[in-house]
Amino acid sequence: MLAFVTFALIVLFFTVLVLIGKTNELSEDIAGKGMNYDAKSKWNGYMLLGFVIAFFISIVYQVKLLAPIMIPKSASYHGEKTDNLFYVTLFFMTIVFILTQFALFYFAYRYNQSKNKKAYFYSHNNKLEVIWTVIPAIVLAVLVVMGMRVWFQIFDVESRDKNALVVEVTAKQFQWMARYPGADGKFGHRILDTAHITPTNELGIDWTDPNSHDDFWSDKLVFIKGKPVLVKLGALDVIHSFYLPHFRVKMDCVPGIPTQFYFTPKYTTEEMRDYLKTLPWWNTINPETGEPRWKTFKYELACTEICGRSHYGMQKEVVVVKDQAEYDEWMKKQSPIYVAPKAEGTATDSTAAPATAATDSTSKETAKTGKPVAELVKK
């Protein structure tokens, strides 16, 4: 019944609209103004002028309302540069935007037929056209140069700190697997073949490699303030994308092709909270937690490449600690993956972690059965 009433109302609405339209048309015809656009141009001229003014006012209002709740300032060093570039571009854009939008709507108002009866035959002006070709070209060239300077700083492999904290993040439907190298700072090898990759060892970690023994999974990503991080990325099933909104970091995780991103966190989680505490909006109460928003602020990792039904659920917390000492303390509390394999039911899985520590020689032997990731994907 409700559906029928709704449907009837919609039909009625459109019928009324059509009748209004037809009535207007007939009354124009009676007045003999069928093709006369004078009156229409007049009121539409005011409408367009009104629109552009209202549009500009609404943009100011939107900035006021929405800018405070946007993702806050960059928490990484390179992110400050990309943000800066964003604002430089925004500056040029705003000028062009205001000038062209205003000119467009103002001319439509100023030169509408009711105000200007005779059009001015003016087909071209080469000088003017050269000017408005060259000026954008120069501005764009400046933006390209600025952009590329930042771009090559971000991806400058040579100047990278060799002692950077390395974290390996592997994505799969629908979670992030973050592996830390442990105290030795070295990851255990991975061997990508059907013998090593098993439901309990999806990465194909070679347990005969002693470096693997202190590797650990982490339920959150932990970085150190001021210490460069190299995130080594991969994916098991489909493409995912590693996205740290606060750090201006994004890189796809592609099955079969390793990728990476190198950056340096600038603010610890605590420092960021302290900064947000100074902003009015962040002091408002979050109805869900009942606390001021800055208090529950946290860095997060998200997926930005469509990866299936639970794409929206691939969340992981990111924490930036203040120094190496705090990091080491956290690391001590983590338990290595290596002890876990006992639960694997290793009967059919000869390469799963042996009970005794493997020597170097056995490690090499086992390694023959498969190739390290890097070799496989390099071809």
Place this chain on the structure above:
Amino acid sequence: MSAHTTTTADVHGHVDTDHIHGHDHHHEPTWMETYIFSTDHKTIAKQFLITGMFWGIVGGLLSVLFRLQLGWPNDTFPFLETFLGKWAEGGKISNEFYLAMVTMHGTILVFFVLTGGLSGTFANLLIPYQIGARDMASGFINMLSYWFFFAASIVLFTSFFVQTGPASGGWTAYPPLNGMRDIAINKGSGLGFDLWALAMTFFIISSLLGGLNYVATILNLRTKGMGMMKLPLTIWAFMFTAILGILSFPALLAGVALLEFDRLLGTSFYLNMIVVNGHLLDYRGGSPILFQHLFWFLGHPEVYIIILPAMGIVSEVLSVHSRKPIFGYRAMVVSIMAIVVISFLVWAHHMFVTGLNPNLAAVFVLFTLLIAVPSAIKVFNWIGTIWKGSIRLTVPMLFAIGFVSMFISGGLTGLMLGNSPIDIQLHDTYFVVAHFHIVMGVAAFFGMFAGVYHWFPRFYGRFMNDTLGYIHFYVTLIGGYAIFFPMHFMTGLPRRYYTFANFETFNNFNFLTQFISVAAIVVFLAQLIFVVNFFYSIFKGRKVDVERTEGEHTYGNPWEGTTLEWTAPIERIHGNWAGEIPSVYRWPYDYSVNDKPYISQNTPLAPGEVEHT
């Protein structure tokens, strides 16, 4: 008129003037031949337009449905279960169907509405009319072009009804998500995706058949005197659109074919070392990134395939209704050419964060920002066109102005997205959604509406209703900005998310997503006003004023335009012109010159008049 016409460029032997009048040695076209399997460009244009409108409603409706989920992620809508059944159990759209709707919305609007519906309609209607030809170079191939489009439509529509649902891995169809026929990974990667691929194959065939025809017609069938530099900008735009399509669509066809090989035959073009549930699958040596290259090699030119016809239409409409020549005709032609050339060199700007070689990215940044130059020239020239005009603010004119406004707003944000370091943050977020919806979604629709309102009298000999048109325009202009402008502030919020509730970082915009959803629903309803107006006006619209009658045909020029389509009889006959085809003596933009409101292209130069060059 026949006084200055010396030749007829007959397309088919049987389309000369005698036979139009039904002389007995050829059979009269049957009802089937006239309305269904027609080879007449005007009928085919209508077929494309009406099919496009159907898809526009479907695509728009999908966006309304997923906006319900985005705006009210915690609420249920019981009526949805009535219509969608298992896809919306308990009145809540499932996350799988949400992605399917997003995917189909993209596919439908990009390809079936704004490529098929826009190019198909106006290239078909205007090319023969404006160059002075009786029909397309090959009416039969033209007919095939539509029927492949129809077949594509049927297949795509069918995919909504298969058990695992339509394709749901994004309109970009990236493997491996769409590369394996495993519904555990993605439901839409089952039969739904195969149907998607089949539909796209038919669509590409349709597009190629149409495109070849457009180019051949424009190059070969121009009437006497119609030099290339006397072509209206619409025709330039359609020709370069067709060239773009001919050169880029095959890359997608190849890409999709290889994707189906991976899916059906177990090849590994795009797959390598895939691990599912802890089992290493047998795929070796492919690259998912290869597909992205193939896809975007079409995908980026595709956005120009969408926007160029709209630009052409808008150039024409702005000039006619400003009663002024287009400003900088040559610059406009050259900038179309520049856009076409550069558009082939920018595709990887969709792939800055795929792990692409940073040096390679630099090249693509350069060309991406470079393409803004011809785009800027066009904008400045449009504004120059209306400056000091005597502007008739008709409905098509308003839509043309709206197009320029949208193109500016959406185009400018491209400067941020095209600059790779900024794109790191913006890629795949709502900022991108806002950008491309404004610049190629709403803008292209505005161009299309400008075209429909402007050439409706050419289609049906009647006008569309003004009052409804004005309502349609203002609701769409204000509503379009209300939907997409605030999205810029959702910078950094990932797109294609079913809900933001899992993230502290993204969960602050609930009131805004609701506002956007309401605006989207209002704008969608406003489009229905257009649809109602369209069909109502076919039968009841105000008739075009008859200026003169010759024999059994009447003539009128509803907008006082100079181009050839208005020299043909209002009645729309097979072969377009009742007598001989008019010859052309002047460029198409002689408005407000020599103390005349306009001078048609087929008017010979007055004694002593210098031809405009």
